[in-house]
Amino acid sequence: MEFLVIAIVALLVVGVFRYFRQKNYLKVLTEQQFREGYRKAQLIDVREPQEFDKGHILGARNIPLTQMKQRLIEMRPDKPVYLYCQSGSRSARAAQLLNKKGYTDIYQLKGGFKKWTGKIKAK
Template sequence: MPREVSVTEAAALRDAGAFILDVRQPEEWNESHIPGATLIPLGELASRVNELPKDQKIVVVCRSGNRSAQGRDILLAAGFEQVTSMAGGIKQWTAAGFETVSGP
Protein backbone atom coordinates (compact mmCIF):
# COMPACT_ATOMS: atom_id res chain seq x y z
CA MET A 1 0.00 0.00 0.00
CA PRO A 2 1.18 3.55 -0.60
CA ARG A 3 2.31 5.43 2.51
CA GLU A 4 -0.26 8.15 1.80
CA VAL A 5 -3.55 8.32 -0.14
CA SER A 6 -5.84 11.16 -1.21
CA VAL A 7 -9.29 11.59 0.33
CA THR A 8 -10.81 10.15 -2.87
CA GLU A 9 -8.59 7.07 -2.61
CA ALA A 10 -9.40 6.81 1.11
CA ALA A 11 -13.14 6.88 0.34
CA ALA A 12 -12.69 4.10 -2.22
CA LEU A 13 -10.71 2.03 0.30
CA ARG A 14 -13.42 2.57 2.92
CA ASP A 15 -16.12 1.54 0.47
CA ALA A 16 -14.10 -1.61 -0.27
CA GLY A 17 -14.03 -2.51 3.44
CA ALA A 18 -10.94 -0.79 4.83
CA PHE A 19 -10.78 -0.01 8.55
CA ILE A 20 -10.82 3.77 9.12
CA LEU A 21 -8.78 4.76 12.17
CA ASP A 22 -9.15 8.33 13.47
CA VAL A 23 -6.26 9.39 15.72
CA ARG A 24 -7.58 12.82 16.77
CA GLN A 25 -8.75 13.80 20.26
CA PRO A 26 -12.32 12.98 21.41
CA GLU A 27 -13.43 16.63 21.24
CA GLU A 28 -12.30 16.82 17.60
CA TRP A 29 -14.05 13.50 16.86
CA ASN A 30 -17.31 14.82 18.37
CA GLU A 31 -17.25 17.83 16.03
CA SER A 32 -17.12 15.63 12.91
CA HIS A 33 -15.80 12.27 11.81
CA ILE A 34 -16.08 9.78 8.98
CA PRO A 35 -19.08 7.46 9.40
CA GLY A 36 -17.95 4.01 10.52
CA ALA A 37 -14.52 5.19 11.68
CA THR A 38 -12.95 4.09 14.97
CA LEU A 39 -11.36 6.60 17.37
CA ILE A 40 -8.06 5.84 19.08
CA PRO A 41 -6.21 9.08 19.97
CA LEU A 42 -2.61 9.14 18.76
CA GLY A 43 -1.23 9.22 22.32
CA GLU A 44 -3.00 5.92 23.09
CA LEU A 45 -2.30 4.16 19.80
CA ALA A 46 0.92 2.32 20.69
CA SER A 47 -0.75 0.72 23.73
CA ARG A 48 -3.96 -0.17 21.84
CA VAL A 49 -2.66 -1.72 18.60
CA ASN A 50 -4.15 -5.06 19.70
CA GLU A 51 -7.60 -3.55 19.05
CA LEU A 52 -6.88 -3.20 15.33
CA PRO A 53 -7.34 -5.81 12.59
CA LYS A 54 -4.08 -7.10 11.10
CA ASP A 55 -5.96 -8.78 8.23
CA GLN A 56 -7.66 -5.61 6.95
CA LYS A 57 -6.41 -2.50 5.18
CA ILE A 58 -6.21 0.45 7.59
CA VAL A 59 -6.54 4.11 6.62
CA VAL A 60 -5.33 6.45 9.38
CA VAL A 61 -6.97 9.90 9.49
CA CYS A 62 -6.61 13.08 11.57
CA ARG A 63 -7.40 16.79 11.15
CA SER A 64 -4.85 17.70 8.48
CA GLY A 65 -2.58 14.70 7.85
CA ASN A 66 0.28 15.15 10.34
CA ARG A 67 -0.91 12.91 13.19
CA SER A 68 -2.20 10.30 10.76
CA ALA A 69 1.30 9.95 9.28
CA GLN A 70 2.66 9.43 12.80
CA GLY A 71 -0.09 6.89 13.48
CA ARG A 72 0.72 5.05 10.25
CA ASP A 73 4.37 4.85 11.28
CA ILE A 74 3.42 3.48 14.73
CA LEU A 75 1.35 0.75 13.07
CA LEU A 76 4.07 -0.09 10.54
CA ALA A 77 6.56 -0.43 13.42
CA ALA A 78 4.08 -2.71 15.22
CA GLY A 79 4.01 -5.11 12.26
CA PHE A 80 0.94 -3.91 10.39
CA GLU A 81 1.56 -4.12 6.66
CA GLN A 82 -1.61 -2.79 5.01
CA VAL A 83 -1.71 0.72 6.48
CA THR A 84 -1.76 4.18 4.92
CA SER A 85 -2.32 7.80 5.94
CA MET A 86 -5.02 10.01 4.42
CA ALA A 87 -3.44 13.22 3.09
CA GLY A 88 -5.22 16.43 4.07
CA GLY A 89 -7.16 14.87 6.92
CA ILE A 90 -10.77 15.44 7.81
CA LYS A 91 -10.43 19.06 6.63
CA GLN A 92 -9.74 17.89 3.06
CA TRP A 93 -12.34 15.10 3.35
CA THR A 94 -15.01 17.68 4.24
CA ALA A 95 -13.82 20.15 1.58
CA ALA A 96 -14.14 17.40 -1.04
CA GLY A 97 -17.79 16.92 -0.07
CA PHE A 98 -17.54 13.52 1.60
CA GLU A 99 -19.97 12.72 4.41
CA THR A 100 -19.19 13.29 8.08
CA VAL A 101 -21.21 12.78 11.23
CA SER A 102 -20.94 14.48 14.62
CA GLY A 103 -21.27 13.37 18.22
CA PRO A 104 -19.65 10.56 20.19
Protein backbone atom coordinates in the same frame (compact mmCIF):
# COMPACT_ATOMS: atom_id res chain seq x y z
CA MET B 1 28.90 28.89 13.17
CA GLU B 2 30.32 25.79 11.51
CA PHE B 3 28.56 23.57 14.08
CA LEU B 4 25.24 25.27 13.28
CA VAL B 5 25.63 24.55 9.55
CA ILE B 6 26.49 20.89 10.29
CA ALA B 7 23.48 20.60 12.62
CA ILE B 8 21.11 22.05 9.99
CA VAL B 9 22.46 19.74 7.28
CA ALA B 10 22.11 16.74 9.62
CA LEU B 11 18.47 17.64 10.37
CA LEU B 12 17.73 17.95 6.65
CA VAL B 13 19.33 14.58 5.91
CA VAL B 14 17.30 12.88 8.68
CA GLY B 15 14.09 14.52 7.40
CA VAL B 16 14.70 13.41 3.82
CA PHE B 17 15.59 9.88 5.00
CA ARG B 18 12.36 9.62 7.05
CA TYR B 19 10.29 10.91 4.14
CA PHE B 20 11.59 8.28 1.73
CA ARG B 21 11.43 5.47 4.32
CA GLN B 22 7.81 6.41 5.06
CA LYS B 23 6.94 6.11 1.37
CA ASN B 24 7.79 2.38 1.65
CA TYR B 25 5.04 1.61 4.18
CA LEU B 26 2.49 4.46 3.99
CA LYS B 27 0.35 5.09 0.93
CA VAL B 28 -1.09 8.62 0.84
CA LEU B 29 -4.45 8.66 -0.93
CA THR B 30 -6.56 11.41 -2.46
CA GLU B 31 -10.09 11.71 -1.08
CA GLN B 32 -11.42 9.78 -4.09
CA GLN B 33 -8.94 6.92 -3.62
CA PHE B 34 -9.66 6.92 0.12
CA ARG B 35 -13.42 6.64 -0.49
CA GLU B 36 -12.90 3.69 -2.84
CA GLY B 37 -11.23 1.56 -0.17
CA TYR B 38 -12.06 2.63 3.36
CA ARG B 39 -15.32 0.66 3.68
CA LYS B 40 -13.40 -2.61 3.27
CA ALA B 41 -10.79 -1.56 5.84
CA GLN B 42 -10.35 -0.41 9.42
CA LEU B 43 -11.10 3.32 9.34
CA ILE B 44 -9.28 4.98 12.23
CA ASP B 45 -9.51 8.64 13.29
CA VAL B 46 -6.36 9.35 15.34
CA ARG B 47 -7.53 12.75 16.62
CA GLU B 48 -8.46 13.36 20.25
CA PRO B 49 -12.04 12.46 21.39
CA GLN B 50 -13.22 16.09 21.54
CA GLU B 51 -12.14 16.62 17.91
CA PHE B 52 -13.81 13.33 16.89
CA ASP B 53 -17.08 14.35 18.60
CA LYS B 54 -17.22 17.63 16.65
CA GLY B 55 -17.25 15.65 13.40
CA HIS B 56 -15.72 12.55 11.84
CA ILE B 57 -15.97 10.42 8.70
CA LEU B 58 -19.01 8.17 8.86
CA GLY B 59 -17.96 4.71 10.09
CA ALA B 60 -14.66 5.79 11.66
CA ARG B 61 -13.42 4.52 15.02
CA ASN B 62 -11.62 6.94 17.31
CA ILE B 63 -8.25 5.64 18.47
CA PRO B 64 -6.24 8.77 19.34
CA LEU B 65 -2.54 8.73 18.53
CA THR B 66 -1.88 9.35 22.25
CA GLN B 67 -3.61 6.02 23.09
CA MET B 68 -2.62 3.94 20.07
CA LYS B 69 0.13 1.84 21.70
CA GLN B 70 -2.26 0.77 24.48
CA ARG B 71 -5.14 0.10 22.06
CA LEU B 72 -3.38 -1.90 19.33
CA ILE B 73 -5.36 -4.95 20.47
CA GLU B 74 -8.44 -3.29 18.93
CA MET B 75 -6.89 -3.36 15.46
CA ARG B 76 -6.23 -6.28 13.12
CA PRO B 77 -2.80 -6.48 11.43
CA ASP B 78 -4.25 -8.63 8.61
CA LYS B 79 -6.72 -5.97 7.41
CA PRO B 80 -5.93 -2.65 5.67
CA VAL B 81 -5.78 0.37 7.99
CA TYR B 82 -7.07 3.73 6.73
CA LEU B 83 -5.88 6.58 8.94
CA TYR B 84 -6.71 10.24 9.16
CA CYS B 85 -6.27 13.15 11.55
CA GLN B 86 -6.95 16.86 11.14
CA SER B 87 -4.18 17.60 8.64
CA GLY B 88 -1.97 14.52 8.22
CA SER B 89 0.89 14.78 10.71
CA ARG B 90 -0.61 12.66 13.51
CA SER B 91 -1.80 9.98 11.11
CA ALA B 92 1.73 9.80 9.66
CA ARG B 93 3.10 9.23 13.18
CA ALA B 94 0.40 6.60 13.79
CA ALA B 95 1.44 4.87 10.55
CA GLN B 96 5.05 4.83 11.72
CA LEU B 97 3.99 3.17 14.99
CA LEU B 98 1.82 0.60 13.18
CA ASN B 99 4.65 -0.19 10.76
CA LYS B 100 6.99 -0.86 13.70
CA LYS B 101 4.36 -3.24 15.12
CA GLY B 102 4.19 -5.25 11.88
CA TYR B 103 1.24 -3.66 10.05
CA THR B 104 1.91 -3.48 6.32
CA ASP B 105 -1.29 -2.30 4.60
CA ILE B 106 -1.46 1.33 5.81
CA TYR B 107 -3.16 4.26 4.06
CA GLN B 108 -3.52 7.94 4.91
CA LEU B 109 -6.04 10.56 3.78
CA LYS B 110 -4.14 13.31 1.97
CA GLY B 111 -4.79 16.65 3.68
CA GLY B 112 -6.65 15.03 6.58
CA PHE B 113 -10.19 15.61 7.83
CA LYS B 114 -10.09 19.34 7.11
CA LYS B 115 -9.99 18.51 3.36
CA TRP B 116 -12.74 15.85 3.54
CA THR B 117 -15.92 16.69 1.61
CA GLY B 118 -17.85 13.44 2.14
CA LYS B 119 -20.41 12.43 4.74
CA ILE B 120 -19.60 13.15 8.36
CA LYS B 121 -21.18 12.40 11.71
CA ALA B 122 -21.09 14.70 14.73
CA LYS B 123 -22.34 14.27 18.29
